[in-house]
Amino acid sequence: MKDDLYLLKFEPILKEKIWGGSRLKELFGKKSTSSKTGESWEISDVENNSSIVKNGTLKGKTIQWLLEEYREKFVGKKVFEVFGNKFPLLIKFIDAAETLSVQLHPDDKIAKEKHNSFGKTEMWYIMQAGKDAELILGFGGEMSKSKYKNLVETGELAGALNREKVDQGDAFIIKPGLIHAIGAGVVLAEIQQTSDLTYRIYDWDRDAGNGEKRELHTELAMEAIDLSGKEDFRINYKPIPNAAAEVINTKYFRTNIIQANGNLSRDYTQLDSFVILIGVEGGSVVSYRGKSEELKRGETLLVPASIEKIVIEGDKAKILEVSL
Known part of the structure; x- marks a missing residue:
């Protein structure tokens, strides 16, 4: 007889990143020995990164096992009908000690065709922001494909980006195609589709630590980028007491x-x-x-x-x- 399901906690999957820091350990007690911990994957069904239960009678079981054993009791009838044995969300905490690369994500159509993956729509909630902390979201003015291509080729992209000051409690929706980056000094919670797809456009000319620069995905990004100029990324909401x-x-x-x-x-x-x-x-x-x-x-x-x-x-x- 199966054990009844209960309130589940999972072991964090910690990711060392070139831009990471130590605040996931300092603020949240994550068990990291690295000074470059950039991400804590809290709930994940990404390939080779399946979350493991850390509490109760199901301790040690993976999220994949829970899906196979409990199906709709675990995720819901409609969710299971749509996603089957694939958990649809990836939950992270992110510490940007340095600014992340300028990047964007593909939508479902491109991701399916090119990578057999979900696309990536994500939401950010700012948990801590240093003085003058900011996000890069879109461009500072109108942008065409030819202008964008020229900025990338000449290395002048950074000057054309839109920067948004942020404070604790701010929330943002990052739709596929939106050029973006998390700025230095920001710690945030991220909710996203189960996908690890990122098209890196510009990485501030930094060394990856091995004498080489990280790979860029210029052509892939050109196909996926949204140049509409919509500024619909900041979410306005009002908490209600209790x-x-x-x-x-x-x-x-x-x-x-x-x-x-x-x-x-x-x-x-x-x-x-x-x-x-x-x-x-x-x-x-x-x-x-x-x-x-x-x-x-x-x-x-x-x-x-x-x-x-x-x-x-x-x-x-x-x-x-x-x-x-």
Whole structure:
């Protein structure tokens, strides 16, 4: 007989990056020995990066195993019908000690044709931002393909990019084709489609550490880039005291922000989806049928679709609540 599903925590998968730092360890207690830890993959079904349960009777089982064994009880009936034995979201924390490469992501069509992969739509929530911290999002003015190509070829792309100042609590949607980069001094939570596809355009001429520069994907990016100039990347939302408020609802994921100070009940009876809770501020305890799990800032908790109701006891907590 299978064990019942419960509130699941997973072992973080830490990624060393040329631009990474030490704040994932300092702020969130991630167990890293590197001073260049750029990412903590909290929940992942990316090939060769399958998350492993760290709590309870299913400790040691992979997310792939959970999908195969529990199917719709784990992810929801509709989600399983669409995605089968593939978990649809990748959840990360990112520490940019240095500015990331200027890059973009392909949409579903290009990703399927060229890489047999999902495309990559992602959302960012700023958890910490240093003084004058910024993101690169799009261009500072109108852009054509010929102008863009010339800027890339002459090495003058950086001067044409749009820079957005950021503060803790700011949220952004990064659609496929949008040229972007996370600036130095930013720590954020990222919600995205399960995809590890990135087209790198410019990397600040830095050495990858082996005397070589990192590979660029100039031609792939040219095909995938969005030059429409739409500035629809900043998300405007309003938290509600001791309640959940919508941040964004896309075809790939829905994100609410829960502001909890005291007890708050969440009813997922009508949802037909798993729920991921991401601690972004303060601390909380999440309970289900008398069992509870602590959710600190910088931690993630997965509520299987078979769990219909939970209680959150928060201490000035802010939690991203993600579902399909």
